[in-house]
Amino acid sequence: xxxxxxxxxxxxxxxxxxxxxxxxxxxxxxxxxxxxxxxxxxxxxxxxxxxxxxxxxxxxxxxxxxxxxxxxxxxxxxxxxxxxxxxxxxxxxxxxxxxxxxxxxxxxxxxxxxxxxxxxxxxxxxxxxxxxxxxxxxxxxxxxxxxxxxxxxxxxxxxxxxxxxxxxxxxxxxxxxxxxxxxxxxxxxxxxxxxxxxxxxxxxxxxxxxxxxxxxxxxxxxxxxxx
Amino acid sequence: xxxxxxxxxxxxxxxxxxxxxxxxxxxxxxxxxxxxxxxxxxxxxxxxxxxxxxxxxxxxxxxxxxxxxxxxxxxxxxxxxxxxxxxxxxxxxxxxxxxxxxxxxxxxxxxxxxxxxxxxxxxxxxxxxxxxxxxxxxxxxxxxxxxxxxxxxxxxxxxxxxxxxxxxxxxxxxxxxxxxxxxxxxxxxxxxxxxxxxxxxxxxxxxxxxxxxxxxxxxxxxxxxxx
Amino acid sequence: xxxxxxxxxxxxxxxxxxxxxxxxxxxxxxxxxxxxxxxxxxxxxxxxxxxxxxxxxxxxxxxxxxxxxxxxxxxxxxxxxxxxxxxxxxxxxxxxxxxxxxxxxxxxxxxxxxxxxxxxxxxxxxxxxxxxxxxxxxxxxxxxxxxxxxxxxxxxxxxxxxxxxxxxxxxxxxxxxxxxxxxxxxxxxxxxxxxxxxxxxxxxxxxxxxxxxxxxxxxxxxxxxxx
Numbered sequence: 001x002x003x004x005x006x007x008x009x010x011x012x013x014x015x016x017x018x019x020x021x022x023x024x025x026x027x028x029x030x031x032x033x034x035x036x037x038x039x040x041x042x043x044x045x046x047x048x049x050x051x052x053x054x055x056x057x058x059x060x061x062x063x064x065x066x067x068x069x070x071x072x073x074x075x076x077x078x079x080x081x082x083x084x085x086x087x088x089x090x091x092x093x094x095x096x097x098x099x100x101x102x103x104x105x106x107x108x109x110x111x112x113x114x115x116x117x118x119x120x121x122x123x124x125x126x127x128x129x130x131x132x133x134x135x136x137x138x139x140x141x142x143x144x145x146x147x148x149x150x151x152x153x154x155x156x157x158x159x160x161x162x163x164x165x166x167x168x169x170x171x172x173x174x175x176x177x178x179x180x181x182x183x184x185x186x187x188x189x190x191x192x193x194x195x196x197x198x199x200x201x202x203x204x205x206x207x208x209x210x211x212x213x214x215x216x217x218x219x220x221x222x223x224x225x226x227x
Numbered sequence: 228x229x230x231x232x233x234x235x236x237x238x239x240x241x242x243x244x245x246x247x248x249x250x251x252x253x254x255x256x257x258x259x260x261x262x263x264x265x266x267x268x269x270x271x272x273x274x275x276x277x278x279x280x281x282x283x284x285x286x287x288x289x290x291x292x293x294x295x296x297x298x299x300x301x302x303x304x305x306x307x308x309x310x311x312x313x314x315x316x317x318x319x320x321x322x323x324x325x326x327x328x329x330x331x332x333x334x335x336x337x338x339x340x341x342x343x344x345x346x347x348x349x350x351x352x353x354x355x356x357x358x359x360x361x362x363x364x365x366x367x368x369x370x371x372x373x374x375x376x377x378x379x380x381x382x383x384x385x386x387x388x389x390x391x392x393x394x395x396x397x398x399x400x401x402x403x404x405x406x407x408x409x410x411x412x413x414x415x416x417x418x419x420x421x422x423x424x425x426x427x428x429x430x431x432x433x434x435x436x437x438x439x440x441x442x443x444x445x446x447x448x449x450x451x452x453x454x
Numbered sequence: 455x456x457x458x459x460x461x462x463x464x465x466x467x468x469x470x471x472x473x474x475x476x477x478x479x480x481x482x483x484x485x486x487x488x489x490x491x492x493x494x495x496x497x498x499x500x501x502x503x504x505x506x507x508x509x510x511x512x513x514x515x516x517x518x519x520x521x522x523x524x525x526x527x528x529x530x531x532x533x534x535x536x537x538x539x540x541x542x543x544x545x546x547x548x549x550x551x552x553x554x555x556x557x558x559x560x561x562x563x564x565x566x567x568x569x570x571x572x573x574x575x576x577x578x579x580x581x582x583x584x585x586x587x588x589x590x591x592x593x594x595x596x597x598x599x600x601x602x603x604x605x606x607x608x609x610x611x612x613x614x615x616x617x618x619x620x621x622x623x624x625x626x627x628x629x630x631x632x633x634x635x636x637x638x639x640x641x642x643x644x645x646x647x648x649x650x651x652x653x654x655x656x657x658x659x660x661x662x663x664x665x666x667x668x669x670x671x672x673x674x675x676x677x678x679x680x681x
Contacts, residue, residue, distance in 0.1 A: 029595070
């Protein structure tokens, strides 16, 4: 990583890129951490993202229309923008010009608890946007920024600035920065066991046998409820 | 346009084809017109449509099963069929044979506040259908036509016969026929400003600077609430 | 069919492969059978499935975590796995290793009243999964198997072991095994009539004329309400 997200974070992000969200989800379960963002999906199945969060919280406008945000020029490459618009489906907080600026700046992707617009541009540039859907109506004069780099909610999960996001075709998981090494280590074990099991199955082994040999169920056992 | 939707309408439709729904949406906001259809999306992201509305309103059948409609043979080329099935997800009002007939007749597309079936045919023929989803269960004997060329609702928006519809990957907007010139003019200004800003950003300008030069926020300012 | 689902079933499955879900749905309507699964869609529009059901019912775990199932190694080729997780969106009952095992074993596909994970593997292997969506959080320690080969619910439809499932881009229909011949015969008539109508329309006939010649509306008339 030549970006500026920090060496420790950079190492963790590199490790995350070799994992799927299912591996990290199982590791979060095993460690008793809630981190699976519900209902926030990639605009395109081919998208993946990994990186530390820059967070923005939106609220409905009152008498002051406020601003929809002028943060994009100041972000470090590799950052993942996490926009908490409280799940609103009727007012976008991301569109064409933000996509173009983010893609040019090497931003890692955008995760929205809400909707985006100009989805064609994100696909054209291969810029990974995760959201509850897409629509064309702007959030301008409907919502305003209430805080930058504050704890936010994304798909029912608390995300703090610097927490690590991983997204693939099945959605997004958030990993608390303080637990990243632990989560990544467990997720790596789960991935390795699954790869062994799948190789066995592809060569004709019954799944039950392959799982038993790999001790798979034990790997997944949770230490406490993550619900 | 060699179609028969009328010269004035034809000119407006041609202009709409050069706009995105986000441009028109911002123009509607600025002019205080509600026209963004919520929850009605293209069957395929590649679809676009533009044209004047032919409207059909459906209601549940009572003791008389009524008809699901025999209007398709009578429409002018370029017309957009707008079917108001009150958002019902469990009874289709569009399918294979209507798609085949519409595609052959040069109909501009179909917008459904409800669901369609035989989505494969629409994709095969490149016929743009916008809907709340797809399912295979017919509306026959479940819903019937209550009126043709009456005001209808599509995604929360009132659509009158002859109003102009524009659809792209982000959804559908409806423009009142009586305000079309005004909306198109403002939308064109917004598109041009966005194109200038994006060009600046692609050449390395900060977004905030590019926006300020183009006077972008002023262009988007609404004259009154459109919510 | 060289599989072991039985000769009678095998013949019916072969016939189903030549039908679309819309044909079967109309036949179910005409015969007064409820069989259209609402809200369960293919992970990919290109997927199709046809085959007899092997059913599994899930319930939330109590004090006993139970098992998420070890059935996959025992299924006959051609079987369609039907998993009733009560529409839960927050706990998967199908993923990577089940997909790999099922694809290798020639299983016909999976229908889930709930969600799946590792959707990329299903796409990579062309293994047809139908579900309410996708997410990465496991059902392990959240739900457990309550019964195999019991009557289950899928998208509001009762499915018994051995009932026949047909899936295409528009969703899934279930045909009671005891009525399969009847349903397939009627669906075949509807398909043939639609093909004649579409051929006429493609050669310039008005749809209303083509429908009248084929006696289409009569074919669709129901014997009693299927709602």
